[in-house]
Amino acid sequence: MADVRYTKDHEYVRLEGDVAVVGITDYAQSQLGDVVFVDLPAVGKKVAKGGEAAVVESVKAASEVYAPVSGEIVAVNDALSDAPATVNEDAAGAGWFVKIRMADKGELGALMDQAAYDAYVAGLG
Amino acid sequence: MAETAASLQHTPLHALHLRLGAKMAEFAGYDMPIQYPTGILQEHLHTRAAAGLFDVSHMGQATLVGLDAAAKLERLVPGDLAALAEGRIRYTQFLDANGGILDDLMVTRVSGAAGGVETLFLVVNAGCKTQDFALLAQALPDLKLTILADRALIALQGPAAAEALAKVLPGLTTQPFMSMRDATWRGQTLHVSRSGYTGEDGYEISVPDGLAEAFAEALLALPEVKPVGLGARDSLRLEGGLCLYGHDIDRTTTPVEAGLIWSISRRRRQEGGFPGDERVRLQIAHGPSRKRVGIKPEGKAPAREGTDIHTVGGELIGKITSGGYGPSVGGPVAMGYVEADHAAPDTPVTLMVRGKPLPARVVALPFVPARFYRGS
Numbered sequence: 001m002a003d004v005r006y007t008k009d010h011e012y013v014r015l016e017g018d019v020a021v022v023g024i025t026d027y028a029q030s031q032l033g034d035v036v037f038v039d040l041p042a043v044g045k046k047v048a049k050g051g052e053a054a055v056v057e058s059v060k061a062a063s064e065v066y067a068p069v070s071g072e073i074v075a076v077n078d079a080l081s082d083a084p085a086t087v088n089e090d091a092a093g094a095g096w097f098v099k100i101r102m103a104d105k106g107e108l109g110a111l112m113d114q115a116a117y118d119a120y121v122a123g124l125g
Numbered sequence: 126m127a128e129t130a131a132s133l134q135h136t137p138l139h140a141l142h143l144r145l146g147a148k149m150a151e152f153a154g155y156d157m158p159i160q161y162p163t164g165i166l167q168e169h170l171h172t173r174a175a176a177g178l179f180d181v182s183h184m185g186q187a188t189l190v191g192l193d194a195a196a197k198l199e200r201l202v203p204g205d206l207a208a209l210a211e212g213r214i215r216y217t218q219f220l221d222a223n224g225g226i227l228d229d230l231m232v233t234r235v236s237g238a239a240g241g242v243e244t245l246f247l248v249v250n251a252g253c254k255t256q257d258f259a260l261l262a263q264a265l266p267d268l269k270l271t272i273l274a275d276r277a278l279i280a281l282q283g284p285a286a287a288e289a290l291a292k293v294l295p296g297l298t299t300q301p302f303m304s305m306r307d308a309t310w311r312g313q314t315l316h317v318s319r320s321g322y323t324g325e326d327g328y329e330i331s332v333p334d335g336l337a338e339a340f341a342e343a344l345l346a347l348p349e350v351k352p353v354g355l356g357a358r359d360s361l362r363l364e365g366g367l368c369l370y371g372h373d374i375d376r377t378t379t380p381v382e383a384g385l386i387w388s389i390s391r392r393r394r395q396e397g398g399f400p401g402d403e404r405v406r407l408q409i410a411h412g413p414s415r416k417r418v419g420i421k422p423e424g425k426a427p428a429r430e431g432t433d434i435h436t437v438g439g440e441l442i443g444k445i446t447s448g449g450y451g452p453s454v455g456g457p458v459a460m461g462y463v464e465a466d467h468a469a470p471d472t473p474v475t476l477m478v479r480g481k482p483l484p485a486r487v488v489a490l491p492f493v494p495a496r497f498y499r500g501s
Contacts, residue, residue, distance in 0.1 A: 033148075
């Protein structure tokens with residue numbers, strides 16, 4: 001099973017070597033509702049942990065997606081441009097946003113594992 | 126500030142919304158359904174394809190009764206109420222002394238004519254109702270204002286609205302647009318208006334509180350009717366080019382700037398006699414310095430309320446007042462105010478969204494053509 005970590009803002013990080021695949025969780029997409037646009041950064045951009053990595057827009061509002069780890073954007077999910085609803089249909093898989101080459105894998109230690117995130121979401125009622 | 130759920134008011138359909146699995150949120154002091162499990166996109170598209178049922182019971186309903194009530198109410202609004210026939214509805218606005226819009230409202234002449242006792246039925250915005258009713262009581266003390274706090278308001282909108290309503294409440298399919306009829310259901314009186322806020326054919330039905338849930342459920346039992354929340358109500362009215370009070374119109378905008386002069390008759394323009402009449406008439410004669418227009422972003426990114434509008438050369442010329450995604454348009458749609466020199470349809474403009482310039486065009490409203498009932 002892939003190693004997946006979570007933030008309190010409902011971003012996930014799926015590890016592929018030293019590259020972090022970042023998206024929003026299924027809980028987050030269910031709260032947002034129908035996704036109609038995703039504003040992705042340029043490949044090569046440096047992002048700091050907690051900084052804006054992307055913007056996801058539902059019919060109702062725009063929400064920021066924060067970088068769970070620091071590093072360089074090495075890929076963005078261009079398929080979301082024509083099919084933003086992929087975020088609703090498969091948030092944890094095909095609906096990923098960006099891939100970040102991590103500057104400091106130690107930052108992962110501050111993120112929640114699956115059990116901790118499940119408990120966190122359950123606590124939100 | 127968000128209020129706690131416990132302090133929020135409930136409409137008579139609150140329990141039904143919860144049973145239907147609605148996502149609830151605060152709106153104008155009420156705990157209201159934003160969307161149902163189907164989601165805003167499907168609710169919006171269903172309303173344009175069949176019929177959507179909306180709970181708008183948070184809006185203010187009242188009657189105003191007395192000698193020459195229509196002529197007296199004309200002192201507060203620029204709409205032509207004297208010319209309103211019995212059973213007909215007019216859209217108008219409460220104005221302040223500068224012609225700024227205090228609220229927009231629907232006025233129906235229920236009965237009576239000039240020179241006698243007239244009964245008017247008013248529907249005003251939820252967020253403004255306390256202030257509107259205080260204004261009416263203070264400015265028109267010789268008329269009897271009755272706030273109908275014991276009635277729900279249910280909107281049924283869409284191309285299948287008429288055939289759907291006929292299965293529950295027969296005899297209203299050929300009721301004219303912008304008219305009101307009384308109908309009896311389970312022994313009680315409903316006020317049925319052929320009007321709405323989506324650009325589609327449909328009705329807004331005032332129902333006694335105790336009957337509201339049963340009436341809504343009777344409509345929802347029909348396969349063509351689905352519940353629709355405030356989220357899709359907003360995207361539908363935006364595509365329809367209709368103003369939302371507090372966003373597209375407020376005290377800083379006049380009916381002329383807002384493109385609502387169609388709601389001011391020739392007689393009222395000539396005679397005046399409403400708050401701010403001098404400024405409104407001047408703006409009609411010479412044109413306002415800014416105008417409300419449709420804005421169509423050329424790309425896929427929505428431009429939200431508050432987005433700055435620039436000329437292609439970079440000069441600031443206005444602001445977006447409502448913007449988002451239009452499900453029937455299949456892309457971003459917006460409206461806002463621009464300086465009058467830049468208000469012609471097809472004028473290219475630049476929107477600044479998150480620091481990035483996005484190309485857009487001024488377009489004529491609405492984005493989706495209105496399909497009101499105009500007779501068979």
